[in-house]
Structures are given as C-alpha cells and as structure tokens.
Amino acid sequence: MISSSHPAISTFHDYVKDRGILSSSNPGSTFTWTCNTAMSSFVIVFLILSMLLNTGVGVNFTDVFESSWAPDHIAVVGDQVTLSLDSASGCGFESKFKYLFGKASAQIKLVEGDSAGTVIAFYMSSEGANHDELDFEFLGNVSGEPYLVQTNVYVNGTGDREQRHGLWFDPTVDFHTYSFFWNHHSIIFSVDDIPIRVFKNKEKKGVPYPKNQGMGIYGSLWNADDWATQGGRVKTNWSHSPFVTTFRSFEIDACDLSGEDTIAAGAKCGKLAQFLWDKPAKKRLEKSKKRQFKMVQNKYLVYDYCKDTARFTQMPRECLY
Template sequence: MAVSVARMGVLLGLFVGIAMVGFVSSAKFDELFQPSWAFDHFMYEGELLKLKLDNFSGAGFQSKSKYLFGKVTVQIKLVEGDSAGTVTAFYMSSDGPTHNEFDFEFLGNTTGEPYLVQTNVYVNGVGNREQRLNLWFDPTKEFHSYSIMWNQRQVVFLVDETPIRVHTNLEHKGIPFPKDQAMGVYSSIWNADDWATQGGLVKTDWTHAPFIASYRGFEIDACECPVPVASADNVKKCSSSAERRFWWDEPTMSELSVHQSHQLLWVRANHMVYDYCSDNSRFPVTPVECEHHRHQ
C-alpha cells in the first residue's frame, strides 16, 4: 500500500507541475483554435471540423495561443478523389520576417495517384529545406494523425507516431536552430495549382469542388507563451530547471529511439521522392546540415 500511495503522490506531483506551467491538451477545436479566414467555409459536425475549398475561397484556422516546445497533433482525412491543384497544410510558425516554421503540406493529385507530403523547415526566415514523400496508406479513406514534436535538441515530424523527418540542433557547427521564438499552430486548404501537382502541370478541376478536408483529435501538449512576452522570458519559462522538469527535456526526447531510427530509415528508403539535400541543381554546394542529417 505504501508503494501505491507513493506512486500516487508522484503522479499527483506531475499533474500539478503540468497544470502550473500552462500545458494544454484537448480534442475540442474551439478550446484551442479559431477560424482565421473564410468563416463561411467551415462546417462543424460534432467533434468533426471540415474545411471547404471552392473557386471562391479556401479556409484556414489558427491556435489561440503560441507555444515554445512540446508536441502538436491533429487527425486529418484529406480531400478524396481528384484533388489535383489543392494543398492542405498543417504547420507551426512564429511571426515576422525572421520567423521559424515547421510545415506539413499535403499536395493533391489526380484520382488514383498518391498524395505527396511535403515538409519544410524555416529558420530565421530561411526555408528551402523541402522533402517530399508518398504515404504508405491512402490518407483520404481514414483519419491519420500528423504531429510535430519540438524541443531544444530536435524537431521531429511524425505520421501516426512514425517519424518521417528529423531536424537536429547543429548550433555547435554554427548552424542556426529554431529555439527562441514562440510559434502558433495553423492549418489551411487552398488552391495552389501553379505548383502543387506535378510542378503546376495539372490544374485544379473545379467541377469536382467543393474540396473537403476533415479534422478531429486536436491536441497540444506544449508550453503556452503569453503574447507579448520577451523571447528570453519564454525560453526561461519553457525550459527545464532545478524546480521543474518538462517531458520534452527528458534525455529520451533528445534523439530518436533505436526503433524510431529504424522507422525513419524505412520511410526514407521506401517513400521519399525528393530531398533538397540531394538536389544538386538547386544546391551545387550541399547544405551543411545535410551531412549530419544524412547519417540519421
């Protein structure tokens, strides 16, 4: 009994610690998010949210707060059928010209062709770090979870908890890493037929509109940052110290587990179709971070 009581005390202490530092975790859209444009293109069906794209407008939403470190997740069922020219995006971003950003962009395609998932990382306003892969399932038939996990050591993109990309902190090699700007969480659907499908060769067929992306399972398990607050104060608040320990600062979160590393290797070997690190025409000199990321 003493062991059980002690364990309960530890769990209670963890819960109180979490409550004190402003974690948020919820499955309800309106607790965490709000529409940001085209309110009339939102459809609510209980816990389900649908965003509509037609030839008048797309739609988008954003988190009510900004966060520094943690994990954000949403379950999405992508546009069914002929989705060529459309893009559904789920991403995190800070504000300003030197912003940081972590992107999932789902690039539609003609019926029967696989969706491509493009990820990108912006650091201090500079992106051009695209990777593209096809998924190992049909993302239009069922809901699947898409997550971004972020701490001071790495950014991990996950699909159904399988890592598909890791961006590691290489500041010791003089490469900037996004760790001091609080970020909002966003999603949107829009027409991008100038580039999204086969480089813009395949245009959106509006006879198939409206295009519907469905969402559920909104979760944010991260450090909430009041706005406006100096970035240094946010970093201090959201970093572990002698008084408190955040889960994202635990040693096990500083790098992938052996199992996750094997999963990432499998994804890269079987599903990656484009990696900026291998694009010699765009980058005659290989970007410095690629040498490290190639060996992960």
C-alpha cells in the first residue's frame, strides 16, 4: 500500500527503493534475470552439491529460482525477492529444480494495509493434470482485519482439502518463516517452526498420498478478488496499488530430482530412513510440537474441510480416520 506519507511514490520501483529494499546505486540492474557473474564457479558447484547431498542451506535467489511470469514486477537482491501486483499484472517465480521429500521454507512479509482481493502463494507443485501440490495461500483483507492462511493438499490432481487459520501475530509488520516438511509418513505445514497442519499418510485406508512426483517450489502474488476476501464480496482497491510482498531466507533440505527419470527418482529418494527426514524420529510430531499443534487447532483454526458437512454429502475418506 502507498500511504499518504509517501506522496511521491508512484511506481513499484519507487516503492521498493523508498523502503530500502533495493540499492539506490544501480536499482535498474535488480530487474535483470541473470546469474550473479561475480560468484565463483566453485561456490555455485558447492551449492548444487550441497543440495544433492541434502544438506540444508540458505540459497541465493537467482541460483535456484527464476521468474515464471511478469519479471518486470519482480525485484531481486541476493536471497531476497520482492513481488508486486498492480492492475496490469501480478507475478511469480519458480525453482529450477524438482524435489521429492524433504523440507522447504521461506521468510515472507505480507502486503501492508488494505490487501483485500489479493493472494500471496508459497507452494510446491508437480506438473500436469494429475499433479501433486502443497499450498500456503495468504488471503488479503481490508485494513485492520486479520490475514487468513489457507493450506491445501492436492494428490493426483485432486484438491478440495482446504484449512484456514488465523495467525497469532501481524504478518505485515515483519518476516515470518513458513515451511513444508514432507516425508513418507506425513506432510507438516509450519509457521515459525510451529505446526499448524498435519496431513498424514493413510494409504492403508485407501487415501492417496503424494510420493512419486517431484515438486518445484513456487511463489506468486495475484488478484483473486472473486473469492479471496469475504467470499469475493470485497474487491481489490487498485488505488492502493502497487501491492508488495517480500520473500527471503529460502532454505531447501530435500532430495533433488534434477535430470532423474521416474525409476531413478524412486531409487534415489524413495528408500525409507535413507535421509534425515525419514529417520524413525520423524515418523510423528514430538511431544512439544504436538502441544503446539493442539494449541493452534484450538485457538486459530477457522475452517476445516473435514467438518464442512454442508459442502460434502460424503466426507473425504481421509476425514473418516
């Protein structure tokens, strides 16, 4: 949001420069989608090998990610990327690699002020009609009203597994960490290392579970005022654009599938207990995390598809166990 205290700011570039997000020495260069040529080949090789060996590392944005649409609405400095939405376009980025199991996280600062109608997405997804997908979607609201965080799980192209949570802080004031933890046993969505959702593997009960398709990591900011805020009743106020969100401090500790076919991927990433995230201790939440999870479910869960009897004449199978 452009506040009255910044009357001279009229463009996304001016906004991020004013907030200190971009360097003033050569701000135009931050819009160029090129690798950092100053980085030595040794460091690049080290980064790639670290991911192949599944060592959790912070990443330089352009080494691992690239623009997926509207690069002119994206500004990059080091590991930090700022996305902008105006009446012309939103924007998004995607990872250059696919991953099967592991952990991925980012720190995100959400749109300030009136964000009604906007959606910020941080998600993992494979490709095709029968894709798997894990979503964080941050649903904007009018000034003074809280953000809602919607999570969803798609398996083989089928979603409709939404949960919505409030947050115990203002996500527009500072950065907070949002993460996916995905192994053979469960998928855990966490905020600042506090689990807010657990999707368990219930294949033995006939419930499909994502385990075969490598997923990329994505981020986007877009207009969804047909549904995002109060069911679409509140529309995006374009006089408050550009709407701006910033991602930083990406960490990826996952099995990299780059260049692997399906059989090789299964051999590389599918063996139980081969990696840290599949060790016996990771089969379930530890006691302290269980307490945190229960607290969040009791105090901050505002919608659960498993309890929506008006929506489903027959409840999804995973909700029955």
